[in-house]
Amino acid sequence: MWRRAAYRPTAAAWLPARRAASADPGARSGPACKPALSIGCEPHGGGLDSWLFFVPLTAPASGAVLWPRCHARRRSGRDDTLRSGDTATGDAILALDHVSRWVGGVRALKDVSMQIRKGEIYGLVGPNGAGKTTLINAITGFYPPQHGSITFEGQRLNGVRPDHIARRGIARTFQNVALFKGMSVLDNILMGRHIYMRPSAMASLFDWWWAQKDEIAHRRKVEEIIDLLQLEAVRDEPVEVIPLGLQKRVELARALAAEPRFLILDEPMAGMNQEEKEYIVRFVLDAKEALDLTILLIEHHMDVITAICDRALVINNGEVLAEGPTLAAVNDPAVVAAYIGGVDDAAA
Numbered sequence: 001m002w003r004r005a006a007y008r009p010t011a012a013a014w015l016p017a018r019r020a021a022s023a024d025p026g027a028r029s030g031p032a033c034k035p036a037l038s039i040g041c042e043p044h045g046g047g048l049d050s051w052l053f054f055v056p057l058t059a060p061a062s063g064a065v066l067w068p069r070c071h072a073r074r075r076s077g078r079d080d081t082l083r084s085g086d087t088a089t090g091d092a093i094l095a096l097d098h099v100s101r102w103v104g105g106v107r108a109l110k111d112v113s114m115q116i117r118k119g120e121i122y123g124l125v126g127p128n129g130a131g132k133t134t135l136i137n138a139i140t141g142f143y144p145p146q147h148g149s150i151t152f153e154g155q156r157l158n159g160v161r162p163d164h165i166a167r168r169g170i171a172r173t174f175q176n177v178a179l180f181k182g183m184s185v186l187d188n189i190l191m192g193r194h195i196y197m198r199p200s201a202m203a204s205l206f207d208w209w210w211a212q213k214d215e216i217a218h219r220r221k222v223e224e225i226i227d228l229l230q231l232e233a234v235r236d237e238p239v240e241v242i243p244l245g246l247q248k249r250v251e252l253a254r255a256l257a258a259e260p261r262f263l264i265l266d267e268p269m270a271g272m273n274q275e276e277k278e279y280i281v282r283f284v285l286d287a288k289e290a291l292d293l294t295i296l297l298i299e300h301h302m303d304v305i306t307a308i309c310d311r312a313l314v315i316n317n318g319e320v321l322a323e324g325p326t327l328a329a330v331n332d333p334a335v336v337a338a339y340i341g342g343v344d345d346a347a348a
């Protein structure tokens with residue numbers, strides 16, 4: 001029923017697979033180069049970058065979603081017990097210190113503190129209206145915090161403009177697909193490069209060699225991202241005609257085109273079916289490995305959160321409910337109560 005497959009996502013591993021797919025025109029239609037999806041995992045004796053997954057050959061009859069209990073990154077002695085003070089220390093790439101934010105008359109964030117370590121996937125979880133999007137809008141400068149501080153790589157972000165924050169290495173995707181309709185997939189991804197573009201009207205007008213050189217460099221970077229996320233089959237399609245799962249992948253590609261060190265994914269699997277979810281998980285993990293990213297992941301799919309996040313923060317009504325290793329955080333009694341109305345009710 002289950003086949004086990006070793007899977008080591010590296011940038012180098014992508015290219016032969018893509019070229020093989022490109023050589024076979026039939027393989028370029030639909031979801032090109034179908035990834036061997038990873039479901040389930042177990043610790044094994046590989047290196048730290050080793051990943052081992054089970055691949056389902058037959059979907060469970062119940063249609064139940066089976067995800068890895070961990071994302072197979074071998075963490076010897078992993079301990080999911082939540083301890084007070086179990087937060088990042090000096091190696092934090094992003095830190096929020098008592099951040100508060102009002103939106104209209106609503107206090108959408110109340111004294112939120114968290115620290116995200118370099119290289120981890122950090123989950124942000126909470127019911128609808130909890131304040132998750134407000135939190136990432138605070139980090140990215142759209143809704144700067146009214147109280148508290150946000151630091152990235154040791155530098156304060158309060159008051160920094162969103163485009164300057166993007167230049168500092170933070171990129172994001174949006175909860176609702178926010179692509180430029182009427183433009184091709186390639187041109188949408190190219191938009192992610194705008195923070196590096198220094199257009200000169202004269203150079204562009206006369207198509208001078210340095211304008212060409214600049215554009216070629218940006219297009220080369222975009223082609224690398226298209227390779228990585230296997231979007232070559234739809235690269236010239238208008239973005240509005242491709243399926244939602246691919247549109248979400250294009251959003252991811254546009255964010256990656258900005259060459260971030262810190263990537264924020266706002267519900268990248270919203271509205272997706274199981275197969276599309278599995279694809280996007282794989283691409284997120286591969287991008288992380290290939291591009292050395294730290295990721296903040298907002299998701300309602302708890303199976304995904306527990307599968308791939310190292311640690312998680314759970315908020316409700318703008319307040320922190322729990323923070324720490326993922327399983328411990330999402331199983332915290334306060335979290336269970338917030339989601340299903342009380343521990344006693346749940347036990348009954």
Ligand SMILES: Nc1ncnc2c1ncn2[C@@H]1O[C@H](COP(=O)(O)OP(=O)(O)OP(=O)(O)O)[C@@H](O)[C@H]1O
Pocket residue numbers: 103104106108126127128129130131132133134135175
């Ligand atoms: N532009 C806005 N105008 C008025 N209220 C807002 C606005 N943006 C957010 N809010 C309010 O702030 C609170 C937090 O909203 P937010 O969108 O951050 O929640 P969320 O956790 O991202 O929810 P969801 O999972 O539904 O996206 C909610 O009460 C919401 O109604």
